[in-house]
Amino acid sequence: MGLTGIQIFKLLPKTNCAECGVPTCLAFAMKLAAGQAELESCPYVSDEAKAQLAEASAPPIRPVVIGSDDVFKCGGETVQFRHEKTFVNPAGIAVLIADDMNDDDVEGRLKRFQELKYERVGLILKPDLVALQNTSGNKDKFLSLIKKVMDAGIKKIILMSDKAENLQAASEIAAPIRPLLYAATKENVDALGKLAKEKNLPLAVKGKDIDEVMELTTKLTEMGLKDLVIDSGSRALNKVFTDQVSIRRAALVGGVRALGFPTIAFPCEMSKDLLEESLIASTMVSKYAGIMVLSDLQGESLFPLLVQRMNIYTDPQRPMATSQGIYEINLPTENSPVLITSNFSLTYFIVSGEVENSRVPSWLLVLDTEGLSVLTSWAAGKFSADRIALFLKKSGILDKVKHRKLVIPGYAASISGELEEELPDWEIQIGPREGAHIPAYLKTWH
Amino acid sequence: MAFKIPTLAYTGSIRPITLEKNGKKVIVGGGDSYPFYAFEGEIPHVPKIAIQVPDFTPEEWADACLEPYKDVLGNPVGWAKKAQDVYKADIIFLWLKSTDPNGLNRSADEAAETAKQVLEAIDIPLIVWGSTNVEKDAEVLRKVAMACSGKKVALGPVQEGNHKQIGAQALAYNHMVVASSPIDINLAKQLNILLGNLGVPPENILIDPTTGAIGYGIEYSYSVMERIRQAALTQQDEKLQFPMISNLADEVWKTKEAKLADNPLMGKALNRGVTLEAMTAVTLLLAGADILVMRHPKAIESVRNYIADMSGVSRPALVAVSKEVSKAVPGAVAAVANLPRGIKLDIDIAKIMNAPLTVGSDHVLALVKVSEEGEGGITLSPDAVKTFSAFLEAKKAEVQPAVVSEEAGVKEKKKKKAKEVPPVKILDSWAAPDDNIGEFNYQKEKKQDFSGKQVELLGASYEAGTPERKEDWRQKLRDKEEMIQYLKTGLRYWYSAEVYGSEKRKTPA
Numbered sequence: 001m002g003l004t005g006i007q008i009f010k011l012l013p014k015t016n017c018a019e020c021g022v023p024t025c026l027a028f029a030m031k032l033a034a035g036q037a038e039l040e041s042c043p044y045v046s047d048e049a050k051a052q053l054a055e056a057s058a059p060p061i062r063p064v065v066i067g068s069d070d071v072f073k074c075g076g077e078t079v080q081f082r083h084e085k086t087f088v089n090p091a092g093i094a095v096l097i098a099d100d101m102n103d104d105d106v107e108g109r110l111k112r113f114q115e116l117k118y119e120r121v122g123l124i125l126k127p128d129l130v131a132l133q134n135t136s137g138n139k140d141k142f143l144s145l146i147k148k149v150m151d152a153g154i155k156k157i158i159l160m161s162d163k164a165e166n167l168q169a170a171s172e173i174a175a176p177i178r179p180l181l182y183a184a185t186k187e188n189v190d191a192l193g194k195l196a197k198e199k200n201l202p203l204a205v206k207g208k209d210i211d212e213v214m215e216l217t218t219k220l221t222e223m224g225l226k227d228l229v230i231d232s233g234s235r236a237l238n239k240v241f242t243d244q245v246s247i248r249r250a251a252l253v254g255g256v257r258a259l260g261f262p263t264i265a266f267p268c269e270m271s272k273d274l275l276e277e278s279l280i281a282s283t284m285v286s287k288y289a290g291i292m293v294l295s296d297l298q299g300e301s302l303f304p305l306l307v308q309r310m311n312i313y314t315d316p317q318r319p320m321a322t323s324q325g326i327y328e329i330n331l332p333t334e335n336s337p338v339l340i341t342s343n344f345s346l347t348y349f350i351v352s353g354e355v356e357n358s359r360v361p362s363w364l365l366v367l368d369t370e371g372l373s374v375l376t377s378w379a380a381g382k383f384s385a386d387r388i389a390l391f392l393k394k395s396g397i398l399d400k401v402k403h404r405k406l407v408i409p410g411y412a413a414s415i416s417g418e419l420e421e422e423l424p425d426w427e428i429q430i431g432p433r434e435g436a437h438i439p440a441y442l443k444t445w446h
Numbered sequence: 447m448a449f450k451i452p453t454l455a456y457t458g459s460i461r462p463i464t465l466e467k468n469g470k471k472v473i474v475g476g477g478d479s480y481p482f483y484a485f486e487g488e489i490p491h492v493p494k495i496a497i498q499v500p501d502f503t504p505e506e507w508a509d510a511c512l513e514p515y516k517d518v519l520g521n522p523v524g525w526a527k528k529a530q531d532v533y534k535a536d537i538i539f540l541w542l543k544s545t546d547p548n549g550l551n552r553s554a555d556e557a558a559e560t561a562k563q564v565l566e567a568i569d570i571p572l573i574v575w576g577s578t579n580v581e582k583d584a585e586v587l588r589k590v591a592m593a594c595s596g597k598k599v600a601l602g603p604v605q606e607g608n609h610k611q612i613g614a615q616a617l618a619y620n621h622m623v624v625a626s627s628p629i630d631i632n633l634a635k636q637l638n639i640l641l642g643n644l645g646v647p648p649e650n651i652l653i654d655p656t657t658g659a660i661g662y663g664i665e666y667s668y669s670v671m672e673r674i675r676q677a678a679l680t681q682q683d684e685k686l687q688f689p690m691i692s693n694l695a696d697e698v699w700k701t702k703e704a705k706l707a708d709n710p711l712m713g714k715a716l717n718r719g720v721t722l723e724a725m726t727a728v729t730l731l732l733a734g735a736d737i738l739v740m741r742h743p744k745a746i747e748s749v750r751n752y753i754a755d756m757s758g759v760s761r762p763a764l765v766a767v768s769k770e771v772s773k774a775v776p777g778a779v780a781a782v783a784n785l786p787r788g789i790k791l792d793i794d795i796a797k798i799m800n801a802p803l804t805v806g807s808d809h810v811l812a813l814v815k816v817s818e819e820g821e822g823g824i825t826l827s828p829d830a831v832k833t834f835s836a837f838l839e840a841k842k843a844e845v846q847p848a849v850v851s852e853e854a855g856v857k858e859k860k861k862k863k864a865k866e867v868p869p870v871k872i873l874d875s876w877a878a879p880d881d882n883i884g885e886f887n888y889q890k891e892k893k894q895d896f897s898g899k900q901v902e903l904l905g906a907s908y909e910a911g912t913p914e915r916k917e918d919w920r921q922k923l924r925d926k927e928e929m930i931q932y933l934k935t936g937l938r939y940w941y942s943a944e945v946y947g948s949e950k951r952k953t954p955a
Contacts, residue, residue: 007898081676083669116711120661210449237755242485246451254452275721275748282725283756286668286732300713303703304660304721308729311665346663353662353702357506436700437548 011049074290075262092291094129125306134161202227262290319371320345358439385418465571475689496537497529546577558589584611591615671733689736
C-alpha cells in the first residue's frame with residue numbers, strides 16, 4: 001500500500017509499448033498508484049516486480065462484478081465519508097425470491113423487479129439484482145426457479161443455498177451469466193471455493209462474526225479467489241451497523257486485506273415490516289453495504305430508497321444538472337406565464353414543484369448554467385442577459401405564447417435592465433426570491 | 447487473532463444541551479463519537495423527536511398528514527396537547543408560519559399569544575419557529591421572548607441578518623436560540639461565533655444546518671452535517687460542538703412525490719409519504735441530527751423504534767394503542783403492578799384479565815402506563831392479579847438491566863466499564879530505556895528516501911508529553927476585531943477540485 005507513481009514506475013519495464021491501454025509506462029504507473037488500473041494489463045512486467053507491486057497496486061476494497069454482458073458492480077470504495085471524495089458503486093438493491101414461494105409471489109416479484117423504474121435527472125433508477133433462495137433445500141425446485149428467472153431475461157442474480165451440491169448444479173446452468181454464489185461457510189468453504197474457482201464466479205462468505213469472515217476470506221484468497229463478498233453474519237440492526245463500519249474502516253484505514261471486499265446485508269431477514277425494512281436498507285445505503293437483499297419491492301418504499309441512494313452516491317464535487325429546455329407544467333396555453341431559472345437540479349426540482357403546487361399552468365424555461373444555482377450562476381456570469389436572450393430566441397417559446405412577458409428569479413433582479421435592452425419587445429417581471437413564494441406570485445400574475 | 451476495529455482519534459465531544467419545561471428535562475448531544483458508533487463511544491442521550499405544530503389551518507397539506515390531526519386543525523393548543531399526549535413528542539415545535547409577510551401576515555402580538563397559550567398547555571419543552579423572514583422573525587420572536595418570559599423556550603431560526611435582535615432578546619429573557627445557516631459549515635461556525643460575541647452562553651445554542659429532503663438536496667445537508675460532526679469531534683472545533691436540529695417535516699411533505707395520489711409505479715400515497723419522512727429522518731440521524739422535527743405519527747413511531755434499535759435500548763411502548771385495548775374490555779377492574787419501562791411482554795392478556803381478548807407483545811406494558819396516568823385503564827380480578835404479579839416477577843428477573851430504561855441503561859453500562867481493569871497499553875513505537883545500561887536504547891525507523899533506497903532513521907528519544915491543560919489560543923480572542931481577524935486568517939474549510947474537506951488556509955482570505 002501507498003507506493004507513489006514514481007516508485008511503481010521504477011519497477012515497470014519502461015518500454016512505453018502502450019499495450020496496457022495507456023500511452024506510457026509513467027502514465028500507467030500513475031494509474032496504478034491511484035487504484036484505477038490493474039497490474040495484469042502490463043504484459044512485460046517481471047515476476048519479481050509483480051510480487052512487489054501486487055500488494056501496492058490492489059485497491060483497498062476489491063471491486064466485484066456480477067453478471068456478464070449487463071453487469072452490476074460493487075465495492076471499489078476508497079473513502080468512509082462521501083465528502084472526502086465520493087462513493088462510487090451504489091449499493092445494489094436485490095429482491096429475494098425463494099423456491100418455496102407460490103407462483104403468484106414469484107411472478108409478482110419478477111414483474112415488479114422489471115417494471116418499477118423511475119427517471120430522474122436523466123438517470124434511470126431501478127433495482128439491480130434478483131436473489132434466488134433455495135429455502136426448500138430441494139435441488140429440482142431450485143433449478144426450475146433459476147430457469148424461470150433466466151427465461152424472464154434477468155441477467156444479474158444471486159444464488160443462495162445451504163447445500164454445496166445444489167449450488168454446484170445451479171452454477172452449471174447459470175455460470176454464463178456470472179451469478180454471485182451465497183455463501184461459503186466454515187463447513188463448506190473447500191467445496192464452494194473449488195466450485196467458484198473452477199467456474200470463475202464471485203463468491204459470498206458468511207461467518208458467525210468478523211473473525212470467522214477473515215479466516216474464510218484468507219483461506220479463499222490463498223486458493224486463488226479474488227471476487228469475494230462479505231456477510232458478517234449478524235442480523236440485529238446495531239450489530240450489522242457496527243460490522244459495516246468496522247469492515248470499511250479496517251479495509252481503508254487498517255489496511256486489512258482479508259476485509260477488503262464489498263459486503264452484503266439482509267434487511268429482509270431483519271424485519272417483517274416493510275417500512276422498517278426500508279429504513280434498515282437506507283441505513284445500509286449510507287453506511288457501507290455493497291449489496292442489500294429486500295423481501296419485496298413496492299413503489300411506495302422502493303422509490304424513496306432509490307432516490308436516497310442516488311443522493312448519497314452523487315459526486316459531491318459535481319452539481320447535478322437538468323437539461324436545458326422548455327418544461328410545460330399544468331398544461332400551459334398561449335396566455336400562460338413564462339418563467340426562467342437555472343439548471344441546477346435542486347433549483348429545478350424546487351421551482352417546478354412549486355409551480356406545480358400553484359396549479360397555475362406555466363412555461364418553465366431552464367437555462368444551462370452548468371449546474372449552478374441562480375445566485376451562483378448570476379455571480380459567475382452564466383445567468384446573464386445575453387445568454388438568456390439568446391436562449392429565449394432559440395428555445396421556440398416565441399411560437400408558444402402570445403404575450404411577451406418573462407418572469408426572472410428575484411435573485412437575478414439586477415439583470416432586468418440589461419435584459420430589457422437585449423429583448424426590447426419583452427416586459428421583464430421580477431419573481432420571488434424563494435421557491436416557496438412562487439404559488440402566491442403566480443396566483444396574482446397578470 | 448481476534449479482530450479489532452482500527453481506533454479513531456476523537457478529541458472532542460458534543461455539548462450536552464438541556465431543554466426544560468416545568469422541571470422536565472430533555473437533554474440532547476453529549477456524544478463523543480460519530481452517530482450510533484456505540485462500539486467506540488457513549489450515546490448518553492439518544493436523538494429526540496419534536497412534533498411540528500402549525501399555527502394556521504394547513505389547507506395545502508397532503509391528506510395523509512391531515513387525517514391524524516383532523517380534530518385539532520387550526521387549534522395549535524389542541525394540536526400541541528395531542529402531539530404530547532397521544533403521539534408522545536419529546537419536544538413541541540411551534541411553527542409560526544402564519545406571520546409570513548408573503549402569506550397570512552399575522553401580527554407579532556397574535557403569534558406571541560399563540561406561543562404563550564401553547565406553552566401553558568404543555569409539560570414538555572417548546573421550540574418556537576418563525577417564518578424564516580429575517581425582519582419579521584426579529585419582531586415576532588421578540589414578542590414571543592417577552593410573552594414566554596420565566597419559562598425557557600428555544601427561539602429560531604436565528605439567522606445572520608437578525609442574530610443581534612433575537613440573540614439580545616434571548617439573553618434578556620434567558621431563552622435558547624437555534625442558529626440557522628444555509629447548508630455551509632463556515633457560515634454555521636461564523637454564526638455561532640457571532641452569537642458568542644453577543645454573549646449568548648454556549649449552553650443555550652443549538653445548530654440548524656438547514657435540511658433538504660430525499661430527492662431535494664438531502665445530500666448537501668448530509669455532508670455538511672457530517673463535516674460539522676467531524677470538525678467537532680476530531681478537530682476540536684468548539685464553535686461547532688453543538689447539537690443539531692433537522693427541520694425535515696415540511697421539507698418532505700411539500701415535495702410533489704409526497705403529495706402524489708396512489709399510482710401503480712409510486713405505490714400508495716400514505717405509505718410513500720411516511721416512508722419519505724422516516725427515511726429522510728434516518729438518513730439525517732446517521733449524519734448527526736440530535737433533534738428531528740417531524741409530522742406524521744406513523745413516521746414518528748417507526749423512527750422512534752429505529753433510534754431504540756440503533757442505540758441498543760428497548761423500544762418504547764405506544765400508549766395510544768392501549769387506550770383502544772382498554773376500551774375493548776368493558777367492566778374491567780382497576781389496579782396494576784408497577785412495571786419498569788422497557789420490559790417486553792409476550793403473553794396472553796386474556797389469561798390475566800379473565801376476559802376474551804388477545805393482544806401481542808408491548809400492549810400489556812401500554813395498559814399499565816394508562817392506569818398509571820389515571821386515564822381510565824383497566825382493573826384486574828384478584829386471580830388475575832396473582833397471575834400477573836407472578837408473571838412480572840419472572841419477567842423482572844429475566845430482564846437485563848441495560849434495557850430497563852435509557853437513563854438507567856447508560857448508568858449500568860458505565861458501572862460495567864468502571865469495573866473492568868483497563869488494558870495495559872504498550873506503545874510499539876517507543877521502548878523504555880534500559881536502566882542498567884549507561885547507553886541509550888535508540889529506536890530506529892526504516893524509511894525510504896527520495897530515490898526509493900531503504901535508510902534507517904533515528905526515532906524519537908523522548909517520551910511524547912501530554913499537556914495538563916489544553917492550550918486553546920481561541921480563548922485569547924477578546925473582542926470583535928480580533929475575532930474577525932481570526933475568521934479571515936484562521937482555521938477555515940475550503941473546497942477545491944481535488945479536495946472537499948478542511949485545510950489550514952495558507953493565504954489570508
